[in-house]
Amino acid sequence: MDNIDDPLRDLSQIEANAERVVRAIGHEAVDVYGFLSEQFACGPEAGNYAFQFVYRSFYRLDSAGLTSEFKSKYFVMLEETPQSAGDRLGEPGEADSNTS
Numbered sequence: 001m002d003n004i005d006d007p008l009r010d011l012s013q014i015e016a017n018a019e020r021v022v023r024a025i026g027h028e029a030v031d032v033y034g035f036l037s038e039q040f041a042c043g044p045e046a047g048n049y050a051f052q053f054v055y056r057s058f059y060r061l062d063s064a065g066l067t068s069e070f071k072s073k074y075f076v077m078l079e080e081t082p083q084s085a086g087d088r089l090g091e092p093g094e095a096d097s098n099t100s
Contacts, residue, residue: 032058045079046072 014021022030036058039051052075056062061071 029058043079045075 032054036051036055039045039048039054042048045051045055052071055075056071061074066074
């Protein structure tokens with residue numbers, strides 16, 4: 001019986017169908033996510049305006065009607081968050097792989 005509470009239970013299906021998943025999502029989105037992950041790993045985010053611009057566009061923060069002050073504070077707080085880069089950007093399992 002599958003453990004319904006296990007958030008990683010379906011990753012094997014995603015991995016097995018990676019090419020199909022990428023086609024469905026779109027190569028551009030995958031490439032942008034890769035760029036964001038690389039830039040995030042290099043840090044700091046608060047002064048990386050190219051990262052911020054792409055991040056805001058990718059996650060649609062600019063469409064949310066947020067103030068410039070809010071967005072600036074958002075990136076300062078993102079930088080201060082004590083989690084792994086993959087976990088903060090929404091990559092499942094990244095934080096778990098560091099806890100062996």
